[in-house]
Amino acid sequence: MTFTVSRALANYPNRFDPGSLAELAPELRSTIERRINVLGPGYSLIYREPVGFVSGRGAHLFDAEGNDFLDAYNNVPCVGHCHPHVVEAVDRQMATLNTNTRYVQNNLVEYAERLVATFPVELSRVTFACSGSEANDLAVRVARFYTGHEGIVVTRYAYHGITRETASFSPHLGTGSPLGPNVRLIEPPDPRLVPAGTTLAEYMREQVRGAIADLERHGHGLAALITDNAHTSDGIFTDPVGYLQVMIDEAHAAGGIYIADEVQSGFARLGESMWGFQRHDVVPDIVTMGKPMANGLPLSGVVFRPEVSDEFGRNVRYFNTFGGSSVPIAAAAAVLDVLETEGVAERVLATGTALREGLREILAESEHVAEVRGAGLYIGVEIVTHRDNGTPDRSRTEAVINALRDQRILINGTGIGVNVLKIRPPLAFTFDDVGRFLDTFAPIARTHL
Amino acid sequence: MTFTVSRALANYPNRFDPGSLAELAPELRSTIERRINVLGPGYSLIYREPVGFVSGRGAHLFDAEGNDFLDAYNNVPCVGHCHPHVVEAVDRQMATLNTNTRYVQNNLVEYAERLVATFPVELSRVTFACSGSEANDLAVRVARFYTGHEGIVVTRYAYHGITRETASFSPHLGTGSPLGPNVRLIEPPDPRLVPAGTTLAEYMREQVRGAIADLERHGHGLAALITDNAHTSDGIFTDPVGYLQVMIDEAHAAGGIYIADEVQSGFARLGESMWGFQRHDVVPDIVTMGKPMANGLPLSGVVFRPEVSDEFGRNVRYFNTFGGSSVPIAAAAAVLDVLETEGVAERVLATGTALREGLREILAESEHVAEVRGAGLYIGVEIVTHRDNGTPDRSRTEAVINALRDQRILINGTGIGVNVLKIRPPLAFTFDDVGRFLDTFAPIARTHL
Structure with missing residues (x-):
């Protein structure tokens, strides 16, 4: 069975490419093959290595092995997973x-x-x-x-x-x-x-x-x-x-x-x-x-x-x-x-500011970051081939997204050039979560940005 | 405050007419007035005297006084309310x-x-x-x-x-x-x-x-x-x-x-x-x-x-x-x-047949019923001014619907002439429920049909 990336998803950030199914572990591969067979080519997964979870709490999602993923992407569970x-x-x-x-x-x-x-x-x-x-x-x-x-x-x-x-x-x-x-x-x-x-x-x-x-x-x-x-x-x-x-x-x-x-x-x-x-x-x-x-x-x-x-x-x-x-x-x-x-709006203002300021500090010297922007817990990091030319760098953006995923932090991308990190955690995101995000992000930024 | 029936609902069966708010008990009236104020004229209630519930089970809905309404209308809770x-x-x-x-x-x-x-x-x-x-x-x-x-x-x-x-x-x-x-x-x-x-x-x-x-x-x-x-x-x-x-x-x-x-x-x-x-x-x-x-x-x-x-x-x-x-x-x-x-399809076939046959028996002599029809638990009773002319009789249809509601049985109407009783209970409807429906329906049919 072979699958190809659908054209509908060509400009969709960070999609999983079904052409790389062979690289996945057998069980995951089997589930995804069954999924493609029954849901068809219109359904997309995200990340180079797709991820699935068995439980969630606050801004955390847990996979079948009990690994704790920090969810910095999902806005739907706004007051936290399974509040x-x-x-x-x-x-x-x-x-x-x-x-x-x-x-x-x-x-x-x-x-x-x-x-x-x-x-x-x-x-x-x-x-x-x-x-x-x-x-x-x-x-x-x-x-x-x-x-x-x-x-x-x-x-x-x-x-x-x-x-x-x-x-x-x-x-x-x-x-x-x-x-x-x-x-x-x-x-x-x-x-x-x-x-x-x-x-x-x-x-x-x-x-x-x-x-x-x-x-x-x-x-x-x-x-x-x-x-x-x-x-x-x-x-x-x-x-x-x-x-x-x-x-x-x-x-x-x-x-x-x-x-x-x-x-x-x-x-x-x-x-x-x-x-x-x-x-x-x-x-x-x-x-x-x-x-x-x-x-x-x-x-x-x-x-x-x-x-x-x-x-x-x-x-x-x-x-x-x-x-x-x-x-x-x-x-x-x-x-x-x-x-x-829970005074969520006030907390969002504070955690969002801390997260943005932390990102700006980490990225201050980066040649590949045009801007860190956003308000509250909706944050964008615009990635370019060089800050002097402002050319969107989609592949670098997707590399960062997947490097974070490999370190169990979930974000995605957005923007006309698919070159903006989209950081949009549940509003339950705490200052501890901000700390973990920045600690994980810093070495990835040193490598990729 | 005055309210009028919206034109959008002119052909909607069995709608509540906000013009008759004054006839309702004070507490119900107050809730409906608040409802109209916040939801606007596009939201409709059904029945001459609208009804609200506090709990449900099987094909039964219970109001705040504990009255047991037989639900012969709602298809959404198909395996029964709160299964x-x-x-x-x-x-x-x-x-x-x-x-x-x-x-x-x-x-x-x-x-x-x-x-x-x-x-x-x-x-x-x-x-x-x-x-x-x-x-x-x-x-x-x-x-x-x-x-x-x-x-x-x-x-x-x-x-x-x-x-x-x-x-x-x-x-x-x-x-x-x-x-x-x-x-x-x-x-x-x-x-x-x-x-x-x-x-x-x-x-x-x-x-x-x-x-x-x-x-x-x-x-x-x-x-x-x-x-x-x-x-x-x-x-x-x-x-x-x-x-x-x-x-x-x-x-x-x-x-x-x-x-x-x-x-x-x-x-x-x-x-x-x-x-x-x-x-x-x-x-x-x-x-x-x-x-x-x-x-x-x-x-x-x-x-x-x-x-x-x-x-x-x-x-x-x-x-x-x-x-x-x-x-x-x-x-x-x-x-x-x-x-x-639960073998639901088989039960639906049997309860539906029993309900239709019971209705046909009750209505065999009626001059105002053109047809009892349907399959499974989707049943229609077509009501006309006289069975010889087949002219839709909307007001008689709505009278039956509301008489049933007053006896705590919920149905509604349908059809181009708004003259067909729509009997569409949860599939959890039992033979006891069929019996209660027919026992309640028979005297209403004698009066109205």
């Missing part, structure tokens, strides 16, 4: 009741109110779904209904989902997945792209203006500007903040709305605030969220200004069987409990 | 590990193999997602990629999902949700529609042929014919079987494929077989499944002929964060255990 408070809440709800939103559920109403209370007062309605893809799909349906327009503006390498609709404005999926005719791309807020004599805000404003003009020229109009405010698939651009309001102003002036995709940047990931857009001091029209919402149980949400969503709600039936059912909601409520009682 | 084997599997997995498909997971491979083994050998690949909507959305993406065509043929009142794409071929969502320009509707396989001198199979074949011709005339071509083989939103049409192969032949002749949407009819719901299409002795090109798959945890699946899916998999990246993660897969494996060890 006891979440496990207990799910166990209790599973044994009691799991029904849908067509029945009166107190826990649904209570959670919805708690969630909405974490937003500016203008954002007072929530709809639940299962995945970030479903959340963004619904957000855009509402945007189109509300504005009467079809056009979408996203950043050059954005990822917003895998439904047909959301894939049509997810350039990150690569050339195998075509963009919609109504989709326009702008550059991410990378300060290095700003022409001399202007500001980041003006640069972003001009880009939005140009994209809208082109959409209008083609008869689409603007339905929505959508951004992930950590620009994670573009390469992680979190700072400086403050450019977002003028982009929103342009969207509004064209009769469009602004959707903040908080699937990556929400739930205290960036440390300073619950939601990424809050760092910019703006109020979106719609906010979408997903991955960490229920610490791994499938749940996503869309929060709306009521004036944007209510007419859609009155005219278009939307019932999501699992979205808002009792068990995922119980898990999500437990996540909010932990975020509040 | 201990599923609860235990989820508890164990929650406390141990919940990761995604980018790591090697033995339980994922094992479940995928078990699931695929329930299909004809031609269907050997599976992809996991979160919801039936995501499953159908992916199925159609693959169909378009494989065929190079855009057209979709579904039945007149079909429901296939709530992503933008799947909503575009879900006429059941009503006039607020527009169909795609590439979508054509055919009548469901209601034997009463077949013109004299022809057969149901010929009638369905001619309809598919006509729809394809029109799609081709408009330049769309046929990507996929999609059917729910219990035609549940069309009004529940399960029999006679045997017409499906000629429909598939027409689809293939036009270069399209056939997708069996088994979200409603799968997992032994129809009693005789694991999958609804098996009653027709056909082999689909793609099969989608969802709701009962993990007994209430969000999980769905798409099973493919490899020749249909592999090129898509090689060219289009598809990663579903929650789809196939450890906890939903553990729940789904536990569901398969129960289906096998």
Whole structure:
């Protein structure tokens, strides 16, 4: 049996190449062969030597031999793998009741109110779904209904989902997945792209203006500007903040709305605030969220200004069987409990700062590192052939990722050039974990960077 | 505060009318008002007097006062509310590990193999997602990629999902949700529609042929014919079987494929077989499944002929964060255990037959019942103003649904005329439950039917 790397994954960072199956231990090889046979070529594993786990706790994953891997990559188990408070809440709800939103559920109403209370007062309605893809799909349906327009503006390498609709404005999926005719791309807020004599805000404003003009020229109009405010698939651009309001102003002036995709940047990931857009001091029209919402149980949400969503709600039936059912909601409520009682945002701010500062210290002299950036526990290290030329160095990036994996630390890559280390641990990451990460990273950096 | 019924729900059976909030007990009223405020007008409750529960077991749901409601409606908790084997599997997995498909997971491979083994050998690949909507959305993406065509043929009142794409071929969502320009509707396989001198199979074949011709005339071509083989939103049409192969032949002749949407009819719901299409002795090109798959945890699946899916998999990246993660897969494996060890399909065949026969006996003399139909535990009772004229009687249908609810039995309605009682209990429904249902139904039938 021979397998080849799929073209769909050519630009996917750090994928496992099935062509190297023969190099793996027999048992692992056999499992992966069975996996490829039943799941097909569309499923990807990561790392040159794929890894599997049997248990997890906090920011740690354990393999069958009991080896302790430090998880510096998974954002879904945000309060930590198998957090006891979440496990207990799910166990209790599973044994009691799991029904849908067509029945009166107190826990649904209570959670919805708690969630909405974490937003500016203008954002007072929530709809639940299962995945970030479903959340963004619904957000855009509402945007189109509300504005009467079809056009979408996203950043050059954005990822917003895998439904047909959301894939049509997810350039990150690569050339195998075509963009919609109504989709326009702008550059991410990378300060290095700003022409001399202007500001980041003006640069972003001009880009939005140009994209809208082109959409209008083609008869689409603007339905929505959508951004992930950590620009994670573009390469992680979190700072400086403050450019977002003028982009929103342009969207509004064209009769469009602004959707903040908080699937990556929400739930205290960036440390300073619950939601990424809050760092910019703006109020979106719609906010979408997903991955960490229920610490791994499938749940996503869309929060709306009521004036944007209510007419859609009155005219278009939307019932999501699992979205808002009792068990995922119980898990999500437990996540909010932990975020509040453990002071997670403050800890994230502190551990994130320590991790970034440690990385900067280790990498200060490196010729192959263009930048260490990020906010909270979303950190990017941009790797280049030489800091003087800024040319993306994908192979060096993947070498570092795999060297860390061999030392039992899990990260991955991102960015248009697939040359940015993506360091995005569970928010349960402790100062001890920061120490272990830096201690392991330092000698690898000396070798590779 | 005043609320009005949303237009989106005008054709939704048995919805609660927020205009009658004042008639409810203060505590229930207060919860529903809070619910409307935070969830908006798009969320619907069912029954004239909405109902909420605090626990569930088997086919029974219990309210805060301890009243025992017989659940003859919910298909999601297929092996029963809070089935201990599923609860235990989820508890164990929650406390141990919940990761995604980018790591090697033995339980994922094992479940995928078990699931695929329930299909004809031609269907050997599976992809996991979160919801039936995501499953159908992916199925159609693959169909378009494989065929190079855009057209979709579904039945007149079909429901296939709530992503933008799947909503575009879900006429059941009503006039607020527009169909795609590439979508054509055919009548469901209601034997009463077949013109004299022809057969149901010929009638369905001619309809598919006509729809394809029109799609081709408009330049769309046929990507996929999609059917729910219990035609549940069309009004529940399960029999006679045997017409499906000629429909598939027409689809293939036009270069399209056939997708069996088994979200409603799968997992032994129809009693005789694991999958609804098996009653027709056909082999689909793609099969989608969802709701009962993990007994209430969000999980769905798409099973493919490899020749249909592999090129898509090689060219289009598809990663579903929650789809196939450890906890939903553990729940789904536990569901398969129960289906096998409890002999669920055989029981469903027997309880379903007993329930249908009991209903037919009770309703034999009714002037307002056109038909009692269905298979396994998917049963429809079609209610008309008079059996001689066949005119749908929606208000009588809703009166029966609410009279049953007042006697603590849960069902709902369906059908193009919203005039078919939809009786679709958890597969855990016992002969005792059948007895209670019929004992409660008989006097209500005497009053209303």
